[in-house]
Amino acid sequence: MKGEEVSGAVSEGYIKELKRQKERKEELKDRLVADGFPSFKEAILFEAGCGHGHWLTSFSNANPDTKCVGIDLIAGRISKANAKKAKRSLENMHFYKAELLEFLEVLPPNIRFSNVVFLFPDPWPKARHHKKRMIQMPLLEGLAQRMSPDGKLYFRTDDRSYYEWTCDHIEQSDFWEMKPQDQWIFEEDTYFQNLMGSYFSVIARALPGLK
Ligand SMILES: C[S@@+](CC[C@H](N)C(=O)[O-])C[C@H]1O[C@@H](n2cnc3c(N)ncnc32)[C@H](O)[C@@H]1O
Structure with missing residues (x-):
């Protein structure tokens, strides 16, 4: 978030937003602690922008041992995703209402990701909005630090x-390599995949050595 300077002073709106952000992060952190994250040993499959949870609940149903x-x-x-989780009695999964960067900031440092999945993230097609896309260089570095060996995106x-x-960001990143021959992790239509006629997939592996 950028500071808004109004006549040399930081605006009231900006201060309020900072306060809201702090409260959101504290609340999320407390929930992660209550759900046992600080003691989790196993690597997690993480989906950013999961929407109604179609894909993740199907994945969890087929892979009950993966958190x-x-x-x-x-x-x-997230309410709809939690309803799906309850209907299928899926114990080994969690959904949170959270913004990606805020979530990564408050996630306990012991947590590692086995795989990270982005399905039909908002494309922000106008050039002036590209900065809002989830895939950015700092995000790729932050995710790579969280990956377990051989973890994939x-x-x-x-x-x-x-x-x-x-593709360009991954190719330019020191922390990931493209794996175009690898198989898609789990095929299941998402809500948006159903709406779209065709799509493109990218698979990348986190390079070892960054921790
Ligand atoms: C186009 S929808 C795709 C939903 C789902 N993955 C699917 O394929 O049906 C993109 C989703 O990403 C979420 N989203 C966008 N930016 C996000 C962010 N920074 N952090 C978390 N979620 C985000 C939106 O709220 C939306 O539900």
């Missing part, structure tokens, strides 16, 4: 420009 976490900005989508979009952006 899964899905986050989304929108509370109503799976990204799928219907938007060619976002696909090219993600």
